[in-house]
Amino acid sequence: MTSANDDLKILWFLPTSGDGHHLGTTLGGRDVDFDYLREIAQATDRLGYYGVLLPTGRNCEDSWVIASAVAPWTRQLRYLVAVRPGLQSPTVAARMTATLDRLTGGRLLINIVTGGDAIENRGDGVFLDHDERYEVTREFLNVYGDLLKGEAVNVEGKHITIEDGRILYPPAQDPRPAFYFGGSSEAGIDVAVDTVDKYLTWGEPPDQVAEKIGRVRKLAEQRGRTVSFGIRLHIIVRQTNDAAWQAADALIEHLTDETIASAQSILGRMDSVGQQRMSQLHGGRRDRLEVSPNLWAGVGLVRGGAGTALVGDPQTVAARIREYQALGIDTFILSGYPHLEEAYRFAELVFPLLNLTPHAGIQRSRANTGPFGEPLGSGHQPPRA
Numbered sequence: 001m002t003s004a005n006d007d008l009k010i011l012w013f014l015p016t017s018g019d020g021h022h023l024g025t026t027l028g029g030r031d032v033d034f035d036y037l038r039e040i041a042q043a044t045d046r047l048g049y050y051g052v053l054l055p056t057g058r059n060c061e062d063s064w065v066i067a068s069a070v071a072p073w074t075r076q077l078r079y080l081v082a083v084r085p086g087l088q089s090p091t092v093a094a095r096m097t098a099t100l101d102r103l104t105g106g107r108l109l110i111n112i113v114t115g116g117d118a119i120e121n122r123g124d125g126v127f128l129d130h131d132e133r134y135e136v137t138r139e140f141l142n143v144y145g146d147l148l149k150g151e152a153v154n155v156e157g158k159h160i161t162i163e164d165g166r167i168l169y170p171p172a173q174d175p176r177p178a179f180y181f182g183g184s185s186e187a188g189i190d191v192a193v194d195t196v197d198k199y200l201t202w203g204e205p206p207d208q209v210a211e212k213i214g215r216v217r218k219l220a221e222q223r224g225r226t227v228s229f230g231i232r233l234h235i236i237v238r239q240t241n242d243a244a245w246q247a248a249d250a251l252i253e254h255l256t257d258e259t260i261a262s263a264q265s266i267l268g269r270m271d272s273v274g275q276q277r278m279s280q281l282h283g284g285r286r287d288r289l290e291v292s293p294n295l296w297a298g299v300g301l302v303r304g305g306a307g308t309a310l311v312g313d314p315q316t317v318a319a320r321i322r323e324y325q326a327l328g329i330d331t332f333i334l335s336g337y338p339h340l341e342e343a344y345r346f347a348e349l350v351f352p353l354l355n356l357t358p359h360a361g362i363q364r365s366r367a368n369t370g371p372f373g374e375p376l377g378s379g380h381q382p383p384r385a
Helices: 034-047 063-073 090-103 118-123 130-148 186-195 206-222 241-251 257-268 273-282 314-327 339-353
Strands: 009-013 051-053 078-083 108-112 153-156 161-165 179-182 198-202 228-237 290-292 309-312 329-335
Touching (some): 034 051, 034 063, 090 108, 186 206, 228 241, 314 339, 329 339
Parallel strands (some): 009 051, 009 329, 078 108, 198 228
């Protein structure tokens, strides 16, 4: 378990599939190019975020290419990049991982992605059912993990066969970058407790998260392993609760019933248990979006994966974060629309209320924060609030 006094790791999100002010419409949309993604990365780096998540899928720019391009422009920010068992050879993935980890000075984190839309999977050449994908994931991670630790691999499995697999140049991190993984099904949890470092959940209500963490922790203990926990959420924070809820309403104010129905039809065909749990929170209805105090499911009306947001003033949002922290969550992967402005807003309003993991070896200078406008007539700085 963690407590409110333990350090938290806060990650942000690089929106490689698009960004803007409203969901489900091009109105208020924003061009997402290299310069914009670099701008978000540099902002989160300066603000003190632990890292950024790069999404994966055919509606996203490639996460490895983006991370490789953006990382040299940042100093301490970590990059949570997707590895896709079934789409990559574990040996090739290990070489990519070791290379990027060295080039970034040990700032790589690995997001193991097994689930997804069956139609998208078939477009990528994967024709496996749900449990078969987790069989592949287990075999993949056993080989991938051993290679990153410097071992030679010879294995003949059901799905993966490797003869004299090895990488010559190790990752910067010893023994390897941390493995992050999310999977709510029994098959997913079974793989997670044996192979990964951090188990992730989407932003379900605290009682559901507590039940899931309890299952994972118990099974991991039975197998002699320890797994830490993270959560993926959106954030809508404003100076007052009323303003935050108005911002939540504005985010979906241009959604039509037809857009919601189309999105829910696509999400409903997926065999992801985590996605099913997300969709069940709101049922595609606008009138049941606050699924737990200050936990709003409006994002999930049209967005797959993480579909809930913490909504409120800084003190309320920090209190809700501490509730999850008390359940054992030590890592929060957050986002907000638009991602550049909301990264600043959350850091400025909520970071001071949380105990954050410090960045080793980084001494941040005290910035000039005012006075603003014309210099004060006396030439002195006003007291710092």
